[in-house]
Amino acid sequence: NAGVTQTPKFRILKIGQSMTLQCTQDMNHNYMYWYRQDPGMGLKLIYYSVGAGITDKGEVPNGYNVSRSTTEDFPLRLELAAPSQTSVYFCASVWTESGAGELFFGEGSRLTVL
Amino acid sequence: DAKTTQPNSMESNEEEPVHLPCNHSTISGTDYIHWYRQLPSQGPEYVIHGLTSNVNNRMASLAIAEDRKSSTLILHRATLRDAAVYYCIPMNSGYSTLTFGKGTMLLVSP
Numbered sequence: 001n002a003g004v005t006q007t008p009k010f011r012i013l014k015i016g017q018s019m020t021l022q023c024t025q026d027m028n029h030n031y032m033y034w035y036r037q038d039p040g041m042g043l044k045l046i047y048y049s050v051g052a053g054i055t056d057k058g059e060v061p062n063g064y065n066v067s068r069s070t071t072e073d074f075p076l077r078l079e080l081a082a083p084s085q086t087s088v089y090f091c092a093s094v095w096t097e098s099g100a101g102e103l104f105f106g107e108g109s110r111l112t113v114l
Numbered sequence: 115d116a117k118t119t120q121p122n123s124m125e126s127n128e129e130e131p132v133h134l135p136c137n138h139s140t141i142s143g144t145d146y147i148h149w150y151r152q153l154p155s156q157g158p159e160y161v162i163h164g165l166t167s168n169v170n171n172r173m174a175s176l177a178i179a180e181d182r183k184s185s186t187l188i189l190h191r192a193t194l195r196d197a198a199v200y201y202c203i204p205m206n207s208g209y210s211t212l213t214f215g216k217g218t219m220l221l222v223s224p
Binding site: 031033035042043045048050056058059090094096097098099100101102103105106107108 | 144146148156157160165199206207210211212214217
């Protein structure tokens with residue numbers, strides 16, 4: 001199994017540009033999450049999804065959008081990039097039948113907005 | 115969701131045991147207690163989880179208080195590679211959001 005795969009690993013954007021961070025998991029997990037982590041700080045939840053077709057906002061959703069058309073994919077869209085969105089983005093997934101499921105993370109996508 | 119409290123940082127010497135505490139006094143009866151760690155410049159990784167009984171795996175041991183209001187992650191012999199931020203997180207099938215606290219930064223000295 002590949003686990004959780006994120007692309008791209010690195011990206012530099014200019015202010016005002018848009019882009020999509022891709023996240024794919026091959027474990028048939030129902031829940032998926034997007035987090036951002038600023039330098040020296042903790043993880044902040046951006047958006048999450050409890051299944052295909054269902055998404056909801058986390059702690060810091062402004063400036064982002066998501067979709068979940070399939071179980072496997074959970075892309076994160078950045079519209080009108082701003083320097084404040086410079087961060088490392090992590091995608092995660094888990095099968096939550098009981099709460100005993102292990103949360104799997106991708107390797108991260110490092111985004112710089114100049 | 116249950117809230118957690120962890121020390122901001124802890125220090126250890128290599129080859130010594132480390133006990134990382136977590137307070138989760140508002141945990142519900144069906145919450146599993148999970149521990150994850152984040153090595154520098156990497157994504158978080160699973161360490162261990164448990165419900166009521168103490169748990170052991172190849173990475174660590176998890177000691178859960180009888181009232182389940184606290185738990186302790188035990189690294190039996192710390193290595194330099196164990197230097198990371200450690201997070202404890204209650205997880206339940208009913209929790210759709212998973213928010214991370216600040217965790218404990220473990221520093222390991224040679």
